[in-house]
Amino acid sequence: MTRKVIPMLLAALTMISLASANLVVTGAYYDPIQSETGGEAIQLENLGESAVNLADIVLQTKSGRVNLPQMTLAPGGALLIADTGWSGDAGLRDNLTWPGADVETPLSLANTASWVETRDRGTNDTIHRLEWNSTNKAPEGRLFTEMGSVA
Numbered sequence: 001m002t003r004k005v006i007p008m009l010l011a012a013l014t015m016i017s018l019a020s021a022n023l024v025v026t027g028a029y030y031d032p033i034q035s036e037t038g039g040e041a042i043q044l045e046n047l048g049e050s051a052v053n054l055a056d057i058v059l060q061t062k063s064g065r066v067n068l069p070q071m072t073l074a075p076g077g078a079l080l081i082a083d084t085g086w087s088g089d090a091g092l093r094d095n096l097t098w099p100g101a102d103v104e105t106p107l108s109l110a111n112t113a114s115w116v117e118t119r120d121r122g123t124n125d126t127i128h129r130l131e132w133n134s135t136n137k138a139p140e141g142r143l144f145t146e147m148g149s150v151a
Contacts, residue, residue, distance in 0.1 A: 022048025023057060023073065023118050025130040026145060030109035033141040038085025038092025040109045041101065042066070042116055046073045054079075057127070058119040063108040066116075083107035094141055112137065
Protein backbone atom coordinates (compact mmCIF):
# COMPACT_ATOMS: atom_id res chain seq x y z
CA MET A 1 0.00 0.00 0.00
CA THR A 2 2.87 2.41 0.81
CA ARG A 3 4.19 1.95 -2.73
CA LYS A 4 0.92 3.27 -4.15
CA VAL A 5 0.51 6.19 -1.72
CA ILE A 6 3.91 7.81 -2.29
CA PRO A 7 3.57 8.14 -6.10
CA MET A 8 0.03 9.52 -5.68
CA LEU A 9 1.27 12.04 -3.10
CA LEU A 10 4.11 13.14 -5.38
CA ALA A 11 1.71 13.50 -8.31
CA ALA A 12 -0.65 15.63 -6.19
CA LEU A 13 2.20 17.90 -5.04
CA THR A 14 3.37 18.31 -8.64
CA MET A 15 -0.14 19.31 -9.73
CA ILE A 16 -0.31 21.95 -6.97
CA SER A 17 3.07 23.33 -8.03
CA LEU A 18 2.04 23.41 -11.70
CA ALA A 19 -1.21 25.20 -10.84
CA SER A 20 0.62 28.04 -9.11
CA ALA A 21 3.07 28.22 -12.05
CA ASN A 22 0.22 29.55 -14.18
CA LEU A 23 -0.51 32.57 -11.97
CA VAL A 24 0.91 35.53 -13.88
CA VAL A 25 1.06 39.28 -13.43
CA THR A 26 -0.80 40.53 -16.50
CA GLY A 27 -0.76 44.22 -15.71
CA ALA A 28 0.63 46.96 -13.51
CA TYR A 29 -0.80 50.47 -13.30
CA TYR A 30 2.14 52.18 -11.62
CA ASP A 31 2.12 55.75 -12.95
CA PRO A 32 -1.36 57.26 -12.52
CA ILE A 33 -2.14 60.72 -13.84
CA GLN A 34 -3.76 61.92 -10.65
CA SER A 35 -2.81 60.41 -7.31
CA GLU A 36 0.05 57.97 -6.65
CA THR A 37 -1.71 57.25 -3.35
CA GLY A 38 -4.81 55.19 -4.07
CA GLY A 39 -4.25 55.22 -7.84
CA GLU A 40 -2.00 52.19 -8.43
CA ALA A 41 -3.04 48.61 -9.23
CA ILE A 42 -1.82 45.14 -10.20
CA GLN A 43 -3.74 42.51 -12.16
CA LEU A 44 -3.13 38.79 -11.67
CA GLU A 45 -4.54 36.05 -13.89
CA ASN A 46 -4.73 32.31 -13.56
CA LEU A 47 -3.84 31.12 -17.07
CA GLY A 48 -3.84 27.47 -16.04
CA GLU A 49 -6.43 24.73 -16.02
CA SER A 50 -6.40 24.27 -12.23
CA ALA A 51 -7.44 26.55 -9.40
CA VAL A 52 -4.66 28.38 -7.51
CA ASN A 53 -4.82 28.80 -3.75
CA LEU A 54 -3.53 32.31 -3.08
CA ALA A 55 -2.38 31.22 0.39
CA ASP A 56 0.44 29.45 -1.49
CA ILE A 57 1.50 32.65 -3.29
CA VAL A 58 3.55 35.70 -2.32
CA LEU A 59 3.05 38.89 -4.33
CA GLN A 60 6.24 40.93 -4.15
CA THR A 61 7.11 44.37 -5.56
CA LYS A 62 10.39 46.24 -5.48
CA SER A 63 8.85 48.25 -2.62
CA GLY A 64 7.73 45.26 -0.54
CA ARG A 65 5.29 42.43 -0.10
CA VAL A 66 1.62 42.87 -1.02
CA ASN A 67 -1.04 41.11 1.03
CA LEU A 68 -3.20 38.67 -0.91
CA PRO A 69 -6.62 37.50 0.24
CA GLN A 70 -7.15 33.95 1.51
CA MET A 71 -9.02 32.61 -1.51
CA THR A 72 -8.77 30.33 -4.52
CA LEU A 73 -8.52 31.80 -8.01
CA ALA A 74 -10.37 29.68 -10.56
CA PRO A 75 -8.87 28.76 -13.95
CA GLY A 76 -9.17 31.80 -16.22
CA GLY A 77 -9.91 33.99 -13.20
CA ALA A 78 -8.42 37.44 -12.70
CA LEU A 79 -7.84 39.50 -9.59
CA LEU A 80 -7.45 43.29 -9.48
CA ILE A 81 -5.36 44.33 -6.49
CA ALA A 82 -5.31 48.08 -5.96
CA ASP A 83 -4.01 50.62 -3.50
CA THR A 84 -6.28 51.58 -0.63
CA GLY A 85 -8.75 54.22 -1.85
CA TRP A 86 -9.04 52.92 -5.46
CA SER A 87 -12.70 51.85 -5.34
CA GLY A 88 -16.00 53.57 -4.65
CA ASP A 89 -17.83 56.50 -6.21
CA ALA A 90 -15.11 58.89 -5.04
CA GLY A 91 -12.26 56.45 -5.67
CA LEU A 92 -8.76 57.69 -6.41
CA ARG A 93 -8.37 55.76 -9.69
CA ASP A 94 -7.82 57.96 -12.74
CA ASN A 95 -11.08 56.94 -14.39
CA LEU A 96 -14.16 56.21 -12.25
CA THR A 97 -15.62 54.02 -15.03
CA TRP A 98 -12.81 51.52 -14.42
CA PRO A 99 -13.79 48.56 -12.25
CA GLY A 100 -13.40 48.63 -8.52
CA ALA A 101 -10.68 46.49 -6.99
CA ASP A 102 -11.25 42.90 -5.94
CA VAL A 103 -8.77 43.63 -3.15
CA GLU A 104 -7.60 46.95 -1.72
CA THR A 105 -4.39 46.97 0.26
CA PRO A 106 -1.55 49.44 0.78
CA LEU A 107 0.41 49.36 -2.48
CA SER A 108 3.41 51.29 -3.71
CA LEU A 109 4.88 50.82 -7.20
CA ALA A 110 7.90 52.76 -8.44
CA ASN A 111 7.50 54.50 -11.81
CA THR A 112 10.91 53.49 -13.21
CA ALA A 113 13.22 50.49 -12.88
CA SER A 114 10.79 48.38 -10.93
CA TRP A 115 8.90 45.10 -10.96
CA VAL A 116 6.15 42.97 -9.47
CA GLU A 117 6.28 39.19 -9.21
CA THR A 118 4.46 36.16 -7.92
CA ARG A 119 6.43 33.70 -5.80
CA ASP A 120 5.78 30.24 -4.45
CA ARG A 121 5.35 30.70 -0.67
CA GLY A 122 6.93 27.32 0.12
CA THR A 123 10.09 27.59 -2.01
CA ASN A 124 10.24 31.39 -2.58
CA ASP A 125 10.87 30.61 -6.28
CA THR A 126 9.67 33.25 -8.73
CA ILE A 127 6.62 32.09 -10.68
CA HIS A 128 6.24 35.14 -12.92
CA ARG A 129 7.78 38.62 -13.05
CA LEU A 130 6.60 41.78 -14.81
CA GLU A 131 9.38 44.35 -15.03
CA TRP A 132 9.66 47.88 -16.38
CA ASN A 133 12.49 50.38 -16.77
CA SER A 134 13.25 53.69 -18.53
CA THR A 135 13.05 52.16 -22.03
CA ASN A 136 10.46 49.43 -21.42
CA LYS A 137 7.60 51.21 -19.70
CA ALA A 138 4.06 52.50 -20.03
CA PRO A 139 3.34 56.21 -20.52
CA GLU A 140 1.80 58.03 -17.57
CA GLY A 141 -1.80 56.95 -17.10
CA ARG A 142 -1.48 53.69 -19.08
CA LEU A 143 -1.56 50.08 -17.91
CA PHE A 144 1.72 48.22 -18.40
CA THR A 145 0.83 44.81 -19.84
CA GLU A 146 3.88 43.51 -21.63
CA MET A 147 4.66 40.04 -20.32
CA GLY A 148 7.81 39.97 -18.19
CA SER A 149 10.33 37.16 -18.12
CA VAL A 150 9.25 33.86 -16.61
CA ALA A 151 11.84 32.56 -14.19
